[in-house]
Amino acid sequence: MRDKRPILLAVFSSPQELTEGINSMLRSGHKTMEALSPIPLPELEDLLHQPTDIVRWFALGGCIVGGVFGMALQALTVLHWPLLVGGKPPLSWPAFVVIGFEMAILFGALATLAGFMLSAKLPPIAKEHYHIGCSQSDFALLVWHHELDYASIEIQLKAVGAREVRLPETEAPG
């Protein structure tokens, strides 16, 4: 996130507390937040801003490119030196479908992986805030805020069950 404001990190013990914490922040007007968790939390989709999902477009594009590549590779190479094999015409489209299909799947999967890494920012280019317990059993909330609001946010988050509220570690994971 490009927001230059200070950040605080609140650690919760359960997804329910985390959700309550997010709701509490939204009610008090803090809209820039990020949740860290050891499991996916679908209930956060409606609460936190989600970027446009581009992975599926990568998958579609990869499949189309792969399919076209697979068919073109076969068609152009047999036309380059047209040999009659097994009495079949050089352009044996039904026989070409198999390789065309396999290439569509392969390119689609590669593009999906590329789209995932790009949109999930893996590996991260810049260092990002992190809480080590979030790969195990902790649920954390990062809140971008104005410096003067720190005390009130801390009180609010502790009221909904935050175990600790502090400045986040600046190190990237690992």
Add this chain to the structure above:
Amino acid sequence: MTNEHTRDRFEQIDRLVLRSLLRPGKLYIAFSAVVLVCLGLGVFAYSRIITVAIGVTGKNNPVHWGALITNFVFWVGLAHSGTLISAILYLFRARWRTSINRIAEAMTVVAIMTAGLFPLVHMGRVWRAYYLVPYPNSRELWPNFRSPLLWDVFAITTYMLVSIMFFYVGLIPDLATVRDRSNGLVKKVYSLLSLGWRGSNRQWHHYETTYLLLAALATPLVISVHSVVSWDFAVSLVPGWHSTIFAPYFVAGAIFSGCAMIIVILMPMRKFLGLENLIEPLHFSMLCKMLIFMSLIITYSYFSEFFVAWYSGNVFEQHSFYNRAFGFYSPLFWVMVLCNSILPITLFSARLRSNMIYVYVVAVCVVIGMWLERFVIIVSSLSQDYDPYAWGQYWPSIVEWGITLGSFGMFFFMFGMLTRIFPVVAMGEVKSQLRPGPGDAGHA
């Protein structure tokens, strides 16, 4: 569930799973030594093909496909269960798969790598293998794209790469867990592998979409791969091979043998890695139900093949199937029927299904039965086709048995290595299952 209880359960899952990544015990070292000896024997046997010639195998004219191609089809088949359990059951939202999907995926990756070696071994002159790869060359020659053997090259390579991607994407959150619980060089390695995963809502959002898309791509792929393998046979005119039922028949057989192999692997792993709390009798019961279902499909296919041969009135086809059931290879055929069609049906009994030793014996029998099925289909059809003058018999030579043993050694050695490097249970998914989900039938 209270907050403290959730945390305790999450930490317990991490402890249970990550325990297997600690220093290997004596049992693991002994197991590795045994499988390495098998692998060594296999490499020695293969060296005979390289140093002498392909003639050291039992292959002859007319049986030019034998145990090596049997092994190829067998290992490709075993590779199918991983995608079934990971991708197809994921799309069907079968929540019970979470404890075993990682092991199934690892098995897929290792089995497809093992399978991919057999066409090369079968070629004899492996240094000519690059002829199969389409690349621009000075002679301007390209492979024959209409040949099912080339379709195999594309299908197996695609399946291997997609399986590795699917396996790796599923691993990323768990690799981050290992990273955060380790230090020193180990931490550095897992940091690289986990790609800086933080578990942010943005990352999980894209992760879920990616996993779903890869599952959706892998599902038709898994069906296409064994269909292509079946077309290696069905597209030819050999009686006993030239059949339209081959594609679904082979796919069902692949899933059948894969499920059996999963049971064969899971049961000792569960005991020796102390995963009884995560891999429960329910999982074996569900796998047994899949075995029964697949066994019924396979049995129907056997019946259908014989019926079509009889009903067609084609004497060559009829002889091929008569030879299969009552010819030289008939003992193998009847052992196959016993292992694949009769024993799995006994699992309809809930009492037998809950007897782990019995389930294990049946699973081992199915693995053997499915190897025999491929052998019987390949060898008996070639040994007696159209012209009695050209008939002949085949039996694998000691070199082929050695390579077969070596392939098992390689499979179990690589699988054992993977279980030491990567968490054997998808911890993130198992933790997610602790929360009730939509349509939850109570399985976790």
